[in-house]
Amino acid sequence: MSARILDGTRIAKEIREKLAPRVQTFAARHGRPPGLGIVLVGDDPGSEIYVRNKLRAAAEVGIRADLERLPATATLDETLRLIDRLNGSSAHDGVLVQSPLPAAMGEDAEQTVFDAIDPAKDVDGFHPVNVGRLVQKRDALVPGTPRGVIELIDHAGIVVAGARAVVIGRSDIVGKPVAMLLLHRNATVTICHSKTRDLAAVAAQADILVAAIGRAAFVTRGFVKPGATVIDVGITCVTDPAAARAIFPPGHPRLADFDKRGSVVVGDVHPEVAEVAGALTPVPGGVGPLTIAMLLTNTVKAAEARSA
């Protein structure tokens, strides 16, 4: 048996294709496209890639996306002033600050900055008002990754109501919100984490298993009930040859990739799970593309709500 692969790239494309006419309608009605302001502080190489992908995806559907850069030496106050300007800008319906902020800004800087974003423009859904409204099952801007997980499950026609769902990971960005979204769709939801005992046995009760812990290939065959749907949120770049060889068997095409590039992107789910799961999201090409598609959806939603 081999799992059905849930193609996030294809679904993200469908979502963008449905979004484009909404963007056009908005632009025709308001004389401007929906606008997204992206704040990038410093020069983290990973952030550069993420931001570039967001800018490109926005442009593809006709959303205006402006990159606002601050140097790595910027202060928290300068960052807050920039957010304030974007909050007040009539051209920007969405505002996001690319994580992480420079460490020099202090430990609480990120939450301070997220709190400063107008909740109506908070397209990343990190403001407590949006977190609270999500928990209360009210209209809210919901973070892109958990929304993407639900889109993948829905597009695959997997029944959530009555299912046992297990979420491994309890981050504010993925674990907790995805647990709430599954709960609101009537799954019986268990949240696991680093302190969970017998994690594999708990996970193996799941009809729907969401892995969001950020540990490469952590979820092995023993974590998965045969036939379960497995959603892999993790993205780890493996550069250690021994680690890569421990994950992929000799002759595996991903191992050939590794030998060519010196690195390979691996999810939280071990490749052997494909032999047990009923459905499985690949990494890359699973949840990742959905995250950006849902960010764009949030931007259009915020634009429509702001001008309604």
Added chain:
Amino acid sequence: MSARILDGTRIAKEIREKLAPRVQTFAARHGRPPGLGIVLVGDDPGSEIYVRNKLRAAAEVGIRADLERLPATATLDETLRLIDRLNGSSAHDGVLVQSPLPAAMGEDAEQTVFDAIDPAKDVDGFHPVNVGRLVQKRDALVPGTPRGVIELIDHAGIVVAGARAVVIGRSDIVGKPVAMLLLHRNATVTICHSKTRDLAAVAAQADILVAAIGRAAFVTRGFVKPGATVIDVGITCVTDPAAARAIFPPGHPRLADFDKRGSVVVGDVHPEVAEVAGALTPVPGGVGPLTIAMLLTNTVKAAEARSA
């Protein structure tokens, strides 16, 4: 075997006794006691009892509590104006609106009213900002009942970290926040509800079982792992003699109470669970008294924070 009974009345008394000197210190420093404004719209008999209990408990610890009444014919606007006045009042550190509002006010009135309370004075913890901050594990005003559940567990010396906790019920007021509080204390948490399949089997995995569904004596022996801690949040007033006799065996003292008064207060947990559980909260006298104690604690906390 017979479960250890977790005496909420005693613990609530301890909490109030610790609170009284904090109230005195505040009053000495600020020339006024912490103040709580309670809004009661209409004349629901249950609400009258709840409000009276809150007023009395506040007075006992030295908190000033003012009851602000509106007639059952009051409009939503009138209610919002009253909240606005209490939000602006320097004598009131906490504001709460007794639920339920008159049905005539409309379906969304309650959330509209809760949203209107200044989050810094939201001692019931129903404002989305406080819900969001709770989920984010930040300082927040947390609803009294879930906070009371945690106090009961802590006072009993029950270890939460690593335990499997199952919460039956997913309300905004109890189920979801208690799940979050248990998660933040490193329990592995499962949230069950009316759509959960094999509910008894799922519940029986719990080391800590929280019943918050509002169905009298619903949780029977088969739901409980021997030795588990069972927290009973339900309060149902049973007036049907057949129902009372189905719950309590002949000769049970609670049945004698029923025969005397024509009603008996029953929790979500069946009395037979006392023979299986390791620890159990009674109804009445378990979670109930804690709810009000935590409301008072929130009021003092809000007062201290506002004047800090």
